[in-house]
Amino acid sequence: MDIIRTKAELRKRVSSWRNSGETVALTPTMGAIHEGHLSLVRLGLERADRCVGTIFVNPRQFGPNEDFATYPRDEEGDFAKFETAGCSAVYAPAPEEIYSAGYKTEVIVHDISEVMEGASRPGFFTGVATVVSKLLIQAMPDIAIFGEKDFQQLAVIRTMARDLDLPMEILGAPTVREADGLALSSRNAYLSAEERRIAPALHAAMTAAAATLRNGANPPAAAEQARKAMLSAGFQEVDYIDIRDQDSFQPASVPGENLRIFAAAWLGSCRLIDNLGV
Numbered sequence: 001m002d003i004i005r006t007k008a009e010l011r012k013r014v015s016s017w018r019n020s021g022e023t024v025a026l027t028p029t030m031g032a033i034h035e036g037h038l039s040l041v042r043l044g045l046e047r048a049d050r051c052v053g054t055i056f057v058n059p060r061q062f063g064p065n066e067d068f069a070t071y072p073r074d075e076e077g078d079f080a081k082f083e084t085a086g087c088s089a090v091y092a093p094a095p096e097e098i099y100s101a102g103y104k105t106e107v108i109v110h111d112i113s114e115v116m117e118g119a120s121r122p123g124f125f126t127g128v129a130t131v132v133s134k135l136l137i138q139a140m141p142d143i144a145i146f147g148e149k150d151f152q153q154l155a156v157i158r159t160m161a162r163d164l165d166l167p168m169e170i171l172g173a174p175t176v177r178e179a180d181g182l183a184l185s186s187r188n189a190y191l192s193a194e195e196r197r198i199a200p201a202l203h204a205a206m207t208a209a210a211a212t213l214r215n216g217a218n219p220p221a222a223a224e225q226a227r228k229a230m231l232s233a234g235f236q237e238v239d240y241i242d243i244r245d246q247d248s249f250q251p252a253s254v255p256g257e258n259l260r261i262f263a264a265a266w267l268g269s270c271r272l273i274d275n276l277g278v
């Protein structure tokens with residue numbers, strides 16, 4: 001597996017594969033690679049001849065009081081995992097390769113960036129849309145794959161790629177969960193043993209709310225039921241628990257089809273997010 005540090009080398013490598021008739025999938029990550037990321041690589045290799053993993057802890061998607069400095073980093077371990085999963089290359093650029101001196105440009109996706117994660121973490125989606133547009137333009141893959149664990153992020157990226165006419169397919173991959181339902185996330189490493197025991201209550205609360213919605217419950221009542229269940233399980237604070245149309249992201253006030261439950265909540269210093277189709 002090639003370790004690529006510059007955009008010039010990345011573009012050369014991807015275009016040489018494409019010129020010889022091979023298709024290329026890109027799996028952008030911030031590292032701290034786990035099974036969820038590796039499932040993106042596997043999906044990439046089902047859909048394309050080559051897969052390139054990227055590792056870049058993007059400073060522009062962290063707020064001033066967030067965990068940029070302490071975000072888990074393990075480059076050598078990540079390279080080994082990408083290689084074992086079958087990546088042909090990993091792109092791990094230095095910050096200057098993404099944001100050169102005098103960098104001025106941001107990509108803002110309106111509306112769907114302004115609710116839920118966007119409301120709780122101002123600037124987060126602008127940071128994501130900016131870095132992902134740059135990674136896609138630098139690599140020019142045939143496909144780019146993102147996890148449905150960050151369902152709103154996936155929708156923001158799809159909208160950005162469509163609006164900017166980026167000529168690649170954006171593919172979502174199902175969330176990978178532990179046996180007890182906890183969605184895999186690099187930030188799960190922040191959980192203490194006691195918090196790890198409580199954490200599956202997030203998925204359990206959403207699963208129970210989905211069942212009541214399928215039985216005809218009103219979305220606001222189902223959301224309130226899930227919020228109470230999470231707090232009584234031991235979550236300190238629920239940032240949001242929203243039931244929305246999964247395409248338009250409009251809040252649902254009456255029972256309907258095409259709904260998805262979205263939640264973010266705090267357990268100690270760890271903010272967990274998750275979502276579930278009804």
Ligand code: PAF
Pocket residue numbers: 028029030056058061128131132146150153
């Ligand atoms: O989901 C992530 O890991 C990041 O937000 C992404 C898409 C790699 C952009 O930095």
